[in-house]
Amino acid sequence: MVDQQIEQIELSIEAAKANVEKMEALLRLIDNKDFKDIIDDGYFRDEAARVVILKADPEMQEAKYQDQLDKSIVAIGQLRQYFRSIMQMGRMAERSIRDDEETRQELLAEAV
Helix, strand or coil: CHHHHHHHHHHHHHHHHHHHHHHHHHHHHHHCHHHHHHHHHHHHHHHHHHHHHHHCCHHHCCHHHHHHHHHHHHHHHHHHHHHHHHHHHHHHHHHHHHHHHHHHHHHHHHHC
């Protein structure tokens, strides 16, 4: 029984490590100057502002333009949310790894 629990914990740790690795990869990207210039400043700030300003442009009031602009705004938000979810999952995974490793140690101590 303890062996099964330990095996389950180890599988959980491995899955959590994958989320931590993904978070660490994103952190490396975020620290990259090119990422900051192109994504943080260029897309999340400049492009977002440009698209929002276009929403009020009298020449962009046709439904087809408004629909395209809405989709662009949503896309910007979705990418940002995707990055945030990677960070959140990574942080939760870090805590999970600590808890699982502690539980594994307790189970191993009980098995002795």
